[in-house]
Amino acid sequence: MDLIPSFAVDHTNLQPGIYVSRQDEAGGVVITTYDIRMTAPNHEPCLNPAAIHTIEHLVATYLRNLDGWKENIIYWGPMGCLTGNYLIMKGYYSCEEVRQLMIGAFEYVRDYDDEVPGTTPATCGNYLMHDLPMAKYEAKRYLERLRNHFCSEYPGVERPEDASGKVFFDA
Numbered sequence: 169m170d171l172i173p174s175f176a177v178d179h180t181n182l183q184p185g186i187y188v189s190r191q192d193e194a195g196g197v198v199i200t201t202y203d204i205r206m207t208a209p210n211h212e213p214c215l216n217p218a219a220i221h222t223i224e225h226l227v228a229t230y231l232r233n234l235d236g237w238k239e240n241i242i243y244w245g246p247m248g249c250l251t252g253n254y255l256i257m258k259g260y261y262s263c264e265e266v267r268q269l270m271i272g273a274f275e276y277v278r279d280y281d282d283e284v285p286g287t288t289p290a291t292c293g294n295y296l297m298h299d300l301p302m303a304k305y306e307a308k309r310y311l312e313r314l315r316n317h318f319c320s321e322y323p324g325v326e327r328p329e330d331a332s333g334k335v336f337f338d339a
């Protein structure tokens with residue numbers, strides 16, 4: 169498979185959706201990083217840290233227990249800008265396949281009504297920083313975007329360089 173060319177993303181024009189952020193090869197296996205973008209960067213409020221932290225715990229639990237998928241889940245976690253999450257998968261799935269996966273994951277968050285898994289001092293680095301009601305609200309909002317206003321094509325922009333010629337990567 170051809171790896172996607174390296175390109176930068178115009179964050180002033182990015183809509184919530186699911187995007188292929190990058191593809192890498194490791195040991196002859198393609199590793200795909202998906203941008204699971206929940207809010208429009210620099211236009212809408214980002215998620216609050218406690219809500220996206222709870223989404224991290226719940227979606228990671230969901231994905232790592234999901235038959236047919238769990239073997240290929242490498243990583244799930246929030247972006248530092250708090251506008252979405254990264255999903256890293258072994259292999260390649262289309263954005264449409266990942267959309268179906270995410271609809272299941274965010275329905276799980278929306279309907280979750282129990283203690284958030286892993287919220288003890290021994291299992292979480294900030295176990296008091298959780299917000300299940302806001303996580304459920306954000307999940308419901310994102311589900312609406314996934315179902316009715318789905319985007320999967322990145323708007324491009326040139327990568328910035330610093331004075332010494334170092335190129336900026338990532339979000």
Ligand SMILES: [Zn+2]
Binds near residue numbers: 292294
């Ligand atoms: Zn945690």
